[in-house]
Amino acid sequence: MKVLLVCAAGMSTSMLMKKMEDYAKDNNIDLTIDAMSVDAMKDPKDAGYQCVLMGPQVSYLKAKVEKKAQGLPIDVIPMANYGRQNCPAIVEQIENLIG
Numbered sequence: 001m002k003v004l005l006v007c008a009a010g011m012s013t014s015m016l017m018k019k020m021e022d023y024a025k026d027n028n029i030d031l032t033i034d035a036m037s038v039d040a041m042k043d044p045k046d047a048g049y050q051c052v053l054m055g056p057q058v059s060y061l062k063a064k065v066e067k068k069a070q071g072l073p074i075d076v077i078p079m080a081n082y083g084r085q086n087c088p089a090i091v092e093q094i095e096n097l098i099g
Contacts, residue, residue, distance in 0.1 A: 003094055004044045005035045006065060007055035016055075016085055023087035031091070038065060045070035050098045053090070056082050073097045 007013040013035035024031035056079040081089045
């Protein structure tokens with residue numbers, strides 16, 4: 001699974017990205033995850049991403065992300081899962097999103 005994680009500046013998602021990478025490695029889950037700001041996001045489908053996850057603090061930018069996402073599935077991480085860095089729940093969200 002290759003996932004793009006976006007937020008306002010890419011800072012808080014970078015912390016979550018690291019924790020997700022560690023969780024995936026520890027649980028033998030094939031996961032590549034990158035974090036960046038919404039403004040830096042471009043051509044995610046061309047870059048091989050399978051979906052885009054948004055931090056809850058940028059949920060108001062969902063329409064902007066949809067325009068940039070090239071038809072990829074998009075979802076917002078629930079605040080509770082994001083704040084607690086609930087990796088199992090977020091991986092399940094990714095799996096449900098990409099099928």
